[in-house]
Amino acid sequence: MVNVGIIGVGLVGSELISQLAAHANSTPRISVIALTNSSKQLLSTPTYSPIDLSTWKQALQTQGTTANLSAFVDYVSNSPTPAIIVDNTASQEIASQYPLFLKKGLHVVTPNKKAFSGAETLYKEIVEEAKKNKKLVFNESTVGAGLPVISTLKDLIRTGDKINRIEGIFSGTLSYIFNEFSKPGDDKGKNFSEIVKIAKDNGYTEPDPRDDLNGLDVARKVVILGRITGMNLSLDTLPVENIVPEPLRNLATSSEFLSRLSEFDSHFDNLKQTAKNNNQTLRYVGVIDPIGGESGVKLVSLPSSHPFASLKGSDNIIAFTTQRFPNPLIIQGAGAGAAVTAFGIFSDILKIADRLES
Numbered sequence: 001m002v003n004v005g006i007i008g009v010g011l012v013g014s015e016l017i018s019q020l021a022a023h024a025n026s027t028p029r030i031s032v033i034a035l036t037n038s039s040k041q042l043l044s045t046p047t048y049s050p051i052d053l054s055t056w057k058q059a060l061q062t063q064g065t066t067a068n069l070s071a072f073v074d075y076v077s078n079s080p081t082p083a084i085i086v087d088n089t090a091s092q093e094i095a096s097q098y099p100l101f102l103k104k105g106l107h108v109v110t111p112n113k114k115a116f117s118g119a120e121t122l123y124k125e126i127v128e129e130a131k132k133n134k135k136l137v138f139n140e141s142t143v144g145a146g147l148p149v150i151s152t153l154k155d156l157i158r159t160g161d162k163i164n165r166i167e168g169i170f171s172g173t174l175s176y177i178f179n180e181f182s183k184p185g186d187d188k189g190k191n192f193s194e195i196v197k198i199a200k201d202n203g204y205t206e207p208d209p210r211d212d213l214n215g216l217d218v219a220r221k222v223v224i225l226g227r228i229t230g231m232n233l234s235l236d237t238l239p240v241e242n243i244v245p246e247p248l249r250n251l252a253t254s255s256e257f258l259s260r261l262s263e264f265d266s267h268f269d270n271l272k273q274t275a276k277n278n279n280q281t282l283r284y285v286g287v288i289d290p291i292g293g294e295s296g297v298k299l300v301s302l303p304s305s306h307p308f309a310s311l312k313g314s315d316n317i318i319a320f321t322t323q324r325f326p327n328p329l330i331i332q333g334a335g336a337g338a339a340v341t342a343f344g345i346f347s348d349i350l351k352i353a354d355r356l357e358s
């Protein structure tokens, strides 16, 4: 049996709990013993019994106490059976605590990109503490949501393949936006600003969609994959094309941004038309280039025959060109949204539970 403490019960965290509830009678046995958002936490009673996942929301409201991260972590780390902390926040503060979680004997599972794409010192500390304490850190959902991108890359490297280039559409939000906005052979369609709002309503975007449109979210994914590949990539130096119109970059709230985005619809129409005049479509791509040194994130025009041009919905596509796969190994599918993100987190939890049981 593995005990789990969940930090973050928003869109993705709530979906994870629903998926765990549906798994309740299967093996390996996973028990949620603690959960918290930024204001309230619920620690199970009696101590270390499983929280009833069909009523957790009411229980958090009615029996929850004021959130206290250090008390939360102490509770989970003193679990009588092995325990995992699942971080479903986008918080830097929580990400900075992973070395402590590992020192306290916890395994870590997360879709939060901050720890793996921010300061290199934190990243290295996490890798070292995991090794020293023989604990596991799984973050499959940080790139391509539940798509097996990180596990595939690690398997290629572990088995001695040489990575020549990784290229892809890594943002569910930007994939959806440009798949809808700039379709091969399509003239009409919705305005750019309307499509951004739909992407937010569908749960693809970061809490503030500017964190997708400014390229930072894709840049984080490029840094995560680059570091696994052994490259020294950093958000400070990676070339990134920010497509948030300049006057909207410093607005205080995301709702203010969304309400003013339509002022720039004609700017995006012009970009689309220029691409179309050359029989091309707009796509927002990320590149990890260990050989040519051309890693970066940019909006490009691609011929309509290019595999990236025919994507649908919020699909991601990731092409690994390696010594063994000179014709790239391609992974494609939904790369954002609560269900597929929670699937990646859940499968990471199961991988840890399987190893602990064997």
Ligand SMILES: NC(=O)C1=CN([C@@H]2O[C@H](COP(=O)(O)OP(=O)(O)OC[C@H]3O[C@@H](n4cnc5c(N)ncnc54)[C@H](OP(=O)(O)O)[C@@H]3O)[C@@H](O)[C@H]2O)C=CC1
Pocket: 007, 008, 009, 010, 011, 012, 013, 036, 037, 038, 039, 067, 088, 089, 090, 091, 093, 094, 111, 112, 113, 141, 142, 145, 172, 203, 204, 205, 206, 207, 335, 336, 337, 338, 341
């Ligand atoms: N949506 C998607 O398609 C994908 C999302 N992800 C990642 O998943 C993560 C979660 O995203 P999502 O569910 O959409 O985000 P939400 O904003 O819906 O939920 C975030 C949750 O984290 C809680 N939280 C934030 N800060 C803290 C804190 N310091 N202590 C405790 N709890 C905290 C929030 O609590 P409160 O409500 O009280 O603020 C909320 O419960 C993000 O890192 C995102 O990048 C990754 C891949 C795909």
Ligand SMILES: N[C@@H](CC=O)C(=O)O
Pocket: 142, 144, 145, 170, 171, 172, 173, 174, 204, 205, 206, 212, 217, 335, 336, 337
């Ligand atoms: N906002 C992100 C969510 C997953 O990381 C995206 O659109 O891909």
Ligand code: NA
Pocket: 140, 141, 142, 143, 144, 145, 146, 147, 148, 149, 150, 344
């Ligand atoms: Na993934």
